[in-house]
Amino acid sequence: MDSTQICLAQRPVGEPDASTFTTHIQPLPDLQDGQVALAIRYLSLDPYMRGRLSAAKSYADPVEIGAVMVGGTVGEVVESRFEGLAPGDVVLSYSGWQSAAIAEGSQVRKLDPSLAPVTTALGVLGMPGFTAYAGLLEIGRPQEGETVVVAAATGPVGSAVGQIARIKGARAVGIAGGPDKVRALTEQFGFDAAVDHRAPDFVDQLKAATPDGIDVYFENVGGHVFDGVRRQLNNRARMPVCGLVANYNLTSQPVGPDQLAGFLGQVLTKSLTVRGFIQDEFTRSHGRDFVRDMGAWLADGRVRYLEDIVEGLENAPAAFAGMLRGDNFGKLVIKV
Numbered sequence: 367m368d369s370t371q372i373c374l375a376q377r378p379v380g381e382p383d384a385s386t387f388t389t390h391i392q393p394l395p396d397l398q399d400g401q402v403a404l405a406i407r408y409l410s411l412d413p414y415m416r417g418r419l420s421a422a423k424s425y426a427d428p429v430e431i432g433a434v435m436v437g438g439t440v441g442e443v444v445e446s447r448f449e450g451l452a453p454g455d456v457v458l459s460y461s462g463w464q465s466a467a468i469a470e471g472s473q474v475r476k477l478d479p480s481l482a483p484v485t486t487a488l489g490v491l492g493m494p495g496f497t498a499y500a501g502l503l504e505i506g507r508p509q510e511g512e513t514v515v516v517a518a519a520t521g522p523v524g525s526a527v528g529q530i531a532r533i534k535g536a537r538a539v540g541i542a543g544g545p546d547k548v549r550a551l552t553e554q555f556g557f558d559a560a561v562d563h564r565a566p567d568f569v570d571q572l573k574a575a576t577p578d579g580i581d582v583y584f585e586n587v588g589g590h591v592f593d594g595v596r597r598q599l600n601n602r603a604r605m606p607v608c609g610l611v612a613n614y615n616l617t618s619q620p621v622g623p624d625q626l627a628g629f630l631g632q633v634l635t636k637s638l639t640v641r642g643f644i645q646d647e648f649t650r651s652h653g654r655d656f657v658r659d660m661g662a663w664l665a666d667g668r669v670r671y672l673e674d675i676v677e678g679l680e681n682a683p684a685a686f687a688g689m690l691r692g693d694n695f696g697k698l699v700i701k702v
């Protein structure tokens with residue numbers, strides 16, 4: 367079997383573009399005992415992949431030049447030398463940006479397509495949904511009647527944060543880019559209020575939407591959104607720092623006054639909790655509860671999700687670059 371593979375051609379400076387990636391067609395090696403051959407059906411595109419394009423030291427190794435881009439995938443078993451998996455089974459694997467792959471049978475998870483659409487294993491029932499669940503409940507700890515604010519709020523992490531906050535009795539305020547996304551927050555996801563960070567009066571809109579201040583700010587973006595939010599934080603507010611997507615393509619420090627001293631002053635005088643996390647630190651402590659709770663919330667309609675499915679592996683590079691600008695509307699998935 368041949369695999370069409372999208373590989374890293376060179377490390378981007380700023381936004382990734384057409385020169386960042388290159389495509390090869392590669393025959394797969396022979397199948398060994400314990401392995402399965404997969405036809406990849408869906409590829410997840412996620413903001414963390416921007417970090418893998420950079421050689422800067424981080425919590426995970428960079429993708430090497432010439433290597434297949436990494437990523438979560440849903441694939442169909444076409445040949446198996448692993449007991450317990452047979453052709454036709456659908457599995458979650460980490461096979462990257464390619465059309466076919468060999469995987470260790472022990473490293474993939476069989477999915478049940480009758481329980482939920484298999485793409486949800488890449489979104490609301492997968493890593494992004496888990497990130498929202500663990501980060502909000504363990505660090506944010508929303509209490510009944512409190513106000514929870516999250517940006518990138520129509521994305522898989524943000525939409526789950528807002529909906530879980532409401533399930534816990536908090537008031538959810540979402541921040542998103544543009545009127546269509548803002549409308550979806552209240553109409554489709556049930557947020558109590560929604561604010562457009564692209565609007566010139568963003569900060570005024572945010573103040574109006576948070577009359578009692580902010581008790582939990584789930585930080586997904588940084589940048590000008592953080593500047594607006596931080597002035598509204600209440601005493602003893604919690605801030606799970608999940609992502610800073612506004613910074614991922616920066617090539618130099620943002621211009622403007624240094625706000626660090628002012629923010630640290632707030633951390634001190636308002637007794638703020640600011641805690642960064644990478645989701646897998648919570649797998650052991652929250653993994654089972656997540657599967658139970660999110661499965662139930664999805665089944666009874668208390669949690670909804672939105673997917674943005676782009677057809678064709680060849681469109682992954684452009685879709686990925688677009689996501690970092692906010693072009694995606696919901697969980698971005700490539701239908702390979």
Ligand SMILES: NC(=O)c1ccc[n+]([C@@H]2O[C@H](COP(=O)([O-])OP(=O)(O)OC[C@H]3O[C@@H](n4cnc5c(N)ncnc54)[C@H](OP(=O)(O)O)[C@@H]3O)[C@@H](O)[C@H]2O)c1
Pocket residue numbers: 412413414493494497517518519520521522523524541542543544547563586587588589590591607608609610611612613643644645646689690691692693694695696697698
């Ligand atoms: N810590 C962890 O373990 C972990 C795990 C998963 C994800 N994350 C992080 O969680 C965040 C959300 O991930 P996701 O998968 O749900 O992504 P996503 O929301 O589907 O996509 C990113 C969104 O970020 C928003 N954005 C981009 N540039 C922005 C800017 N300058 N200012 C404000 N918003 C901007 C855009 O939405 P708008 O158009 O609405 O602005 C864009 O759609 C990311 O920062 C990601 O890195 C962290």
